[in-house]
Each structure stands twice: as C-alpha cells, then as structure tokens.
Amino acid sequence: MSERPLLLSSARSGVLVTTERRHPSHWLRKLALALGAFAILVGGVDVLRRLQLPGLDSKASFLAFAPAAALGDPAVANRLATPAAPAATTTQPISPARLKIASLGVDAPVENVGKKADGAMGTPSTFGSVAWYAPGSKPGGPGNAVFAGHVNNALTTAGVFSHLSQIKEGATIQVLDKDGRSLSYEVTSIEEYPAEAAPADAVFSTEGPSQIILITCDGDWDSVAHSFDKRLVVVARLI
Numbered sequence: 001m002s003e004r005p006l007l008l009s010s011a012r013s014g015v016l017v018t019t020e021r022r023h024p025s026h027w028l029r030k031l032a033l034a035l036g037a038f039a040i041l042v043g044g045v046d047v048l049r050r051l052q053l054p055g056l057d058s059k060a061s062f063l064a065f066a067p068a069a070a071l072g073d074p075a076v077a078n079r080l081a082t083p084a085a086p087a088a089t090t091t092q093p094i095s096p097a098r099l100k101i102a103s104l105g106v107d108a109p110v111e112n113v114g115k116k117a118d119g120a121m122g123t124p125s126t127f128g129s130v131a132w133y134a135p136g137s138k139p140g141g142p143g144n145a146v147f148a149g150h151v152n153n154a155l156t157t158a159g160v161f162s163h164l165s166q167i168k169e170g171a172t173i174q175v176l177d178k179d180g181r182s183l184s185y186e187v188t189s190i191e192e193y194p195a196e197a198a199p200a201d202a203v204f205s206t207e208g209p210s211q212i213i214l215i216t217c218d219g220d221w222d223s224v225a226h227s228f229d230k231r232l233v234v235v236a237r238l239i
Contacts (some may be wrong), residue, residue, distance in 0.1 A: 093141035095178040099130045103171045108149070108160045110175075121215075123148060127159045136204055138181050139175040140238065143206035148215045151228070163217035165232055173212060173236050185212050185236035193216055198231045211236040 067092040096110045112134040115123030130149045137143035150159030173185045188211075193199070195217075203213050212235075219230030 005182065041161040065196045092183055093138035094175065094180075094183060096132050096139055096145070096147075096175045097178040098176045099147060100176070101167065101171065102174075104163045104167060106160060110147070113148075121146065121148060124150065124160070127153070127157050130160055133204065137206045139185075139212055140208060140210055141207055144203060144211045144213045144235075145175075146204055146213045146215065151217045151232075157218075159216070161214065161232075164214060164216050164234060165218060167234055172239070173214070175212065184239045186239050187234060187236045191233045191235075193231050193233060195219075195227065195229050195231055198233065212236050230237075 006157070060113070074127050087160040095112075098108065099110055100107045108128060108130045110130050110132050111124050113124070113131040114135050116122050122131055127150045130147050133148075137145045139145040149164070150160035151161050152159050165186060167190060169187050169190065171187045173187065174182055175185070176182045198215075203215070214234040214236070216232050217228035217230070218232040219228050219229075222229050
C-alpha cells in the first residue's frame, strides 16, 4: 500500500490531504460478501416456504425484511395477526349452550329445563339466560326446539327477550353447543297469542322440519295473575 500527498487548492496555506489508494480487488471482495449474504437470506426464506412450515406465507417475507420499528406499529401487528377461526357449523343435532340474535344484541347462556309441577315448561333461573325444553327436540333435529326467556319483571329489570317483539322476519338466530359448533336459523313468522290460548301442541311438535321456537311474555301485566296476558311466539327454520 502506498500513500502520496494530494495538493488541493487550499494546500497553499500549508494543509496537506493524503489519499489512500486501494486495489480494486478489495472493493470487489466486499461487494461479493454483501451479495452473498443477501442471497443466503432470500434463499432461506424461499426454502422455508417450499417446506410449507406453519404460518409461513407473505408474512414470513415481511418479517424477514421489516425494520424493527415497523414491527411495533399497531397497524403492522394487526396485519400480521392470525385471524380467529370461525365457529364450526354442523348439520347434526346439538345440545344448546348459547343463543345469539345479532340484530337484537342477544348473546345468552342456555339452561336445560323440563316441566314444572303444573305441567308447564320451566322458565330460566335468571333474567339474562334462556331456557331450552330438553325433553323436546334438539336444535338440528326434526321438530321444534323450544326456548323461553323473560321479557322483564314488570318493574325495571330487563330480560334477555326484552326486545324480542322487535325482531323481523328474515333475521338470523344462531344456536351453539359447548364445543362451539353452531346452527343458524332464519325467522319465518312472529305471532302473538292470549296467554291461555297459545297452540302448545304445534309449538312443542317433535316432527317436521328442524325449527326453533322462541317464547316470551307480551301484552299487559296482570297484577292478579302476576303474569303478562299474552305470549309472543317466534318461529325460525334451519338455514
């Protein structure tokens, strides 16, 4: 290696600047090393993609080359987040654990009930839960799976079906079991009956197409009977 003084225009004041001459092969070696490192990185990502390792897709390339600062950006985190798996649908009868009506904001646990001492269907133990008549049909099976819920306590406590009278034909009702399997139903009819005249035989039928029936109180409060004088019956058929 040799050095020689390079006289600049300012060197007349006595300042000398030296320059170092390097052989061209020195820069070629550095360029070759840089290109080699880049090729190894790209090749590694490609090999992993071909092996189809779990989760390795366009996200892998992004992770390989994204600056560390970008990975802390919430927008980037959302982009890389693995989407949640949707609830598994089924065509088999299920034992219901939750009932959802998106249009009414209902997402309630389901209780299994039978008959009360007077022969009537049992009611849910809380205002926030739904009762399913377990001796009858299951959702997904033939006949009507019957659900009942409180509308309110005639004072201030709203029940799970406090807005059921606002449901529309065509609305979707979803029933899920404890394992997350789901069945979807579409509302086909909405009827109101006097409390003592509701068609019980038709409501609790275990034959015919798979349907769910939602029942709640409606009408005016009877202070003598301590009950509402009408029943709202919503019928939905399996989609």
